[in-house]
Amino acid sequence: MQVEPDPQRVSPLTPAHYFSPEVHALEQQRVFRRFWIFAGFTSLLREDDAFVTRRIGDVPIVIQNFGGRLKAFENICAHRQMALQWNFAGRRPLVCRYHGWGYDVSGQAQVPQADTLYAFAPEQRGKVRLREIALAQVGGFVFVNLSETPHALQEQFEPAFLEGLKDVSSHFDSEIIHTRVAAAYNWKLGFENVIDANHVPYLHESTFARNLPAPRPAPRARGRPSLRDLSWHQASRFAELKPADWRDRIAPYGDEPLYHNWFVYPNVNFVSVGGYSFALQQFNPIAADRTEILLMLFLATRRDALDFSPAVLWHNLQAEKRVLDEDIGALERLQAGLHAGARPAILGAHESRVAALLEWHAGLLR
Numbered sequence: 401m402q403v404e405p406d407p408q409r410v411s412p413l414t415p416a417h418y419f420s421p422e423v424h425a426l427e428q429q430r431v432f433r434r435f436w437i438f439a440g441f442t443s444l445l446r447e448d449d450a451f452v453t454r455r456i457g458d459v460p461i462v463i464q465n466f467g468g469r470l471k472a473f474e475n476i477c478a479h480r481q482m483a484l485q486w487n488f489a490g491r492r493p494l495v496c497r498y499h500g501w502g503y504d505v506s507g508q509a510q511v512p513q514a515d516t517l518y519a520f521a522p523e524q525r526g527k528v529r530l531r532e533i534a535l536a537q538v539g540g541f542v543f544v545n546l547s548e549t550p551h552a553l554q555e556q557f558e559p560a561f562l563e564g565l566k567d568v569s570s571h572f573d574s575e576i577i578h579t580r581v582a583a584a585y586n587w588k589l590g591f592e593n594v595i596d597a598n599h600v601p602y603l604h605e606s607t608f609a610r611n612l613p614a615p616r617p618a619p620r621a622r623g624r625p626s627l628r629d630l631s632w633h634q635a636s637r638f639a640e641l642k643p644a645d646w647r648d649r650i651a652p653y654g655d656e657p658l659y660h661n662w663f664v665y666p667n668v669n670f671v672s673v674g675g676y677s678f679a680l681q682q683f684n685p686i687a688a689d690r691t692e693i694l695l696m697l698f699l700a701t702r703r704d705a706l707d708f709s710p711a712v713l714w715h716n717l718q719a720e721k722r723v724l725d726e727d728i729g730a731l732e733r734l735q736a737g738l739h740a741g742a743r744p745a746i747l748g749a750h751e752s753r754v755a756a757l758l759e760w761h762a763g764l765l766r
């Protein structure tokens with residue numbers, strides 16, 4: 401006998417939502433140019449002239465420290481469209497490498513040889529500026545919003561959630577290790593997968609699952625999903641937290657060693673292992689079937705000298721990457737099988753967090 405699934409529980413997203421270039425283009429408008437998107441940590445931007453470059457959807461941006469003020473601009477020179485900053489992070493004034501145009505805190509261009517080489521009229525000169533992008537700091541987290549009229553941060557995130565981010569970020573160490581990994585699947589699968597704790601005991605049986613508590617059923621969602629419900633924090637006790645001697649040197653976040661998860665809509669998962677170390681994963685869409693995963697890892701503030709911290713960070717990165725590779729190996733296979741005639745996913749009653757996300761996206765893309 402074939403059991404027909406309850407239509408309520410069939411995903412409202414079709415396979416095409418995961419491979420169609422048209423949907424990918426629509427998401428640039430309705431997701432990545434509309435919502436606040438995590439873009440970096442202030443610990444990378446502490447010094448004057450420090451910068452971070454990112455791609456938010458298909459828009460390259462630079463976040464730059466101008467004498468203590470953080471500003472975000474499109475990372476495209478007003479002259480002939482060269483990228484202004486080239487590295488992921490660094491320290492350098494906002495000056496174009498191509499012909500030397502510099503930019504001040506307001507994004508206005510300082511053009512060398514403006515009179516001779518370019519013969520720009522004085523009134524013309526004042527108008528040459530970069531496109532500024534809205535930026536918001538939540539403790540050590542930096543968010544940007546590409547919209548011309550961005551909604552308030554509190555419309556997207558609960559005040560208590562924002563307070564939580566602020567609180568945890570006061571425990572961040574400034575040393576960060578990062579890597580970017582290319583994966584052949586749709587970015588939405590990446591975010592759905594981190595929300596879906598039920599895959600952990602199966603897919604990560606030999607790595608991650610050993611240390612973690614068994615997944616708990618998520619509460620049933622009521623009514624239509626709201627934007628603020630799509631980001632939340634959860635903390636659970638470890639089945640086993642393997643001891644590590646470097647933890648004695650760390651002042652951990654929280655009163656007891658919990659496994660923390662912050663899900664930051666639309667594309668970030670931020671975790672803390674016991675309050676001692678932190679890891680962020682962000683799923684950035686490159687094409688309908690291509691995602692760049694940014695991994696950033698750091699520790700909580702040190703209690704005393706920890707001169708072997710690079711070794712700890714490197715070890716943590718390897719461990720995180722092994723788990724990520726298991727996810728990528730699975731999700732690339734999932735993506736490869738999607739085709740126009742494939743059936744949509746089916747969700748159980750307790751997969752309500754994933755269901756809410758899918759419903760929300762279906763609403764955005766209608």
Ligand code: FES
Nearest residue numbers: 477479480496499
């Ligand atoms: S493109 Fe930037 S100075 Fe020419």
Ligand SMILES: [Fe+2]
Nearest residue numbers: 593603604727
């Ligand atoms: Fe996973």
